[in-house]
Amino acid sequence: MNILNIEKISKSFGKNKVINDLSFSVPENSIFGFIGQNGAGKTTTMKMVLGLLKADSGKITVLGEPVVYGQTKTNKYIGYLPDVPEFYSYMTPKEYLKLCGDITGMDDKTIKIKSDELISLVGLDKANKRIGGFSRGMKQRLGIAQALLNEPQLLICDEPTSALDPKGRKEILDILSTVKGKTTVVFSTHILSDVERICDRVAVLHSGKLALAGTLPEIKAQHKNDSLIVEFAVLEELECFKAIINGCSLIKAVEELNKGIILHTYNILEAEAVVLSLLSKNNLLPLKLEVAEPTLENLFMEITA
Amino acid sequence: MKSYIAFTTKEFTEQLRTHKALIMFTVFLLFGIMNPVTAKLTPIILEMFMPEGVEITLGDPTALDSWAQFFKNIPQMGIFVLAIVFNGLMANEFTKGTLINILTKGLSRSTVILSKFSMAILLWTASYILCFAVSYGYTIYFWSNDIVYNLLFAVFVLWLFGVLIISLLLFGGVLFKNSYGSLLLTGTTVVIMFLINIVPILQKYNPVLLSSSNMDLLTGKMQPSDFTASIIVTTALTMTFIVVAIPIFNKKRI
Incomplete structure (x- = not known):
């Protein structure tokens, strides 16, 4: 009731x-x-x-x-x-x-x-x-x-x-x-x-x-997130990754972190598969690969923007 | 009824703990002493400061001089103090927002007004009686009160005028939600009443009569029946202000 x-x-x-x-x-x-x-x-x-x-x-x-x-x-x-x-x-x-x-x-x-x-x-x-x-x-x-x-x-x-x-x-x-x-x-x-x-x-x-x-x-x-966080131990690896990912059609936007990168994607599952294969092909070992959880804060910002 | 008693008790606690009751009692006690003492001492003081060779013959002061002080001080200074003490009666609740909790608990808005009105009347009455009792004590100690007519009635009508002032202060507080509004409305109304007094035929209806012609009662120049019209008008006005304040308050956003 x-x-x-x-x-x-x-x-x-x-x-x-x-x-x-x-x-x-x-x-x-x-x-x-x-x-x-x-x-x-x-x-x-x-x-x-x-x-x-x-x-x-x-x-x-x-x-x-x-x-x-x-x-x-x-x-x-x-x-x-x-x-x-x-x-x-x-x-x-x-x-x-x-x-x-x-x-x-x-x-x-x-x-x-x-x-x-x-x-x-x-x-x-x-x-x-x-x-x-x-x-x-x-x-x-x-x-x-x-x-x-x-x-x-x-x-x-x-x-x-x-x-x-x-x-x-x-x-x-x-x-x-x-x-x-x-x-x-x-x-x-x-x-x-x-x-x-x-x-x-x-x-x-x-x-x-x-x-x-x-x-x-x-x-x-409802507001499932579309972002993938990739973090590396050293900057060279990050630079290298940025170079190979550049131009990928699944990536909407890129946001830089300290030693990592946030990829905003059009399709999170496909993008994750592509990123994984690219990483292994180039022998890059990330410290962290994470699908970002939607936070209330993000939702709030999105709505009130 | 229980909520009325609870809120009125709260009003008294407020007057006591914020020292407003103390101010009222002290000021009116001082007035009470001052009235007869001024009457007694004025001729003596005048004599002391009179330059050599100048002679003024002043009659010995009587009980009438003492009451003349009473009916001069209370309508002016006394009513002024009353207005200063009670101008925030409603306004403080509005500006501080203290009523929100109380009203959302289901206290009716008319109870708020009636509680405040009753508390203010009681405090005014107590201070006024104190002042009168002290003045009376000294007066009969110094002089004979036999030459004074209609004393209690004259004292009563001035009290009634005070009640009118309280209802005006409350009404102004509800209307304007601040203490300036409350004082301004009261002040303006009193000024208007004095202006009306210029027209002779209206004088007997005017509430001002209750605070300005008291000495005429004491000397026997006027009779209580001369005050009937004014008493009716004053009572009606007081009741109107309080009754009209309730629907206005009901519509006020707090």
């Missing part, structure tokens, strides 16, 4: 069309990576899902219920972590979670149990001071804690890792992996390694439209 359905939404700010006829859906219990450049419209899309922004056209449903701009009932299913979560700086984390719990109508006992549990999950148990003195990373963790407080079925995180150091990033990603199974996670990012680390589905947003969507293996299979 799909927890979130977006159908043909569009949104303009003035003359600037940010989202253009966007449709996608998020199945239950997945970690959904929402990728796009800065300004691609990721935050705008998320805010529309939360009813914080009004879509010009189209329909959004959360667990089958339509999202209404302004006061939306569907927010009771959603936990939201904004890109830069802002809290009341004069409160302590526990006081803040108590406020959040009271607002959502949880009873005092549940709030107590749940907030203790979440505070230790996000590693803030020793930070019993006012939020005003928190670092960015600590605020991000508190952000996750407040988003998970009412056990939402959908957790939406807007670039949760963008501003963090590598350690903080890893910790946030670990927390997101932990909640998988209980909660569906949608998170936007432009850090592709984060996506490869934890997401099982991705969607790439480019100029207001979905440029790519599906599970990671699916996407990689």
Whole structure:
């Protein structure tokens, strides 16, 4: 079942069309990576899902219920972590979670149990001071804690890792992996390694439209790579190889590496056979011969180019 | 109801921990002391600095002089302090983005406004009562309060004017999403009310009456019934500002 359905939404700010006829859906219990450049419209899309922004056209449903701009009932299913979560700086984390719990109508006992549990999950148990003195990373963790407080079925995180150091990033990603199974996670990012680390589905947003969507293996299979990497131990061998390969009709383009070469081919299998036979005929022994795996980064560059 | 109490509690915590409550209480306590003391000391000070040979006959100060100070200081300085303390009531939430978490948790936007309104009224009331109580204490200690009419009523109408100012500050904050807008709207509205006051037939309806003619009540020149029209207009305006602020807030992007 799909927890979130977006159908043909569009949104303009003035003359600037940010989202253009966007449709996608998020199945239950997945970690959904929402990728796009800065300004691609990721935050705008998320805010529309939360009813914080009004879509010009189209329909959004959360667990089958339509999202209404302004006061939306569907927010009771959603936990939201904004890109830069802002809290009341004069409160302590526990006081803040108590406020959040009271607002959502949880009873005092549940709030107590749940907030203790979440505070230790996000590693803030020793930070019993006012939020005003928190670092960015600590605020991000508190952000996750407040988003998970009412056990939402959908957790939406807007670039949760963008501003963090590598350690903080890893910790946030670990927390997101932990909640998988209980909660569906949608998170936007432009850090592709984060996506490869934890997401099982991705969607790439480019100029207001979905440029790519599906599970990671699916996407990689669709965009099978065409590149062959050949590396040599000494430069002379490389020069020699370059001379013999020059003019081969299967090679589209050539990219030079330090002691190697990347061959972009029209047909990877045929090209590989030709290269192998040429190598053996000329008695050249490469250090490495590899079919380059398509990386998300390459795909991303290809799409957004 | 639970969310209303929770958010109002949060508002009080904010006023306490950001020292706004302290500022209000201190300033109004000082006013409370100043009013009677100024009345008491003015003739003495004047006498001290009077050049040799110049004689002015000043009547001995009375309780009326003390209240004259009260009804001069609070409508001017007091209301000014109120505006300074509360102009960021809505604006700070907008500029800092602190409402995003709270609203996506399902708190209704009308609760936000009503919580802020109730908190501000309570803090204003408490500071105002403190000021009045101190002034009253000193006044009856120095003089007899027997010559003063309608004191409590005069104090009440000025309080009501303060509530109107609070609703204006909130309304301005929702409308413009920043504290300058809030102050500007409040300032402009007060100026307009003073301009309207030029037209004599409109004076009795004007909310300004509640903050400018209090001494006439005390001396018996005016009666409480003369204030009825103005009280009705002020209450209606206050309620309108708050009620209209809610749909406007509902449409605001945050």
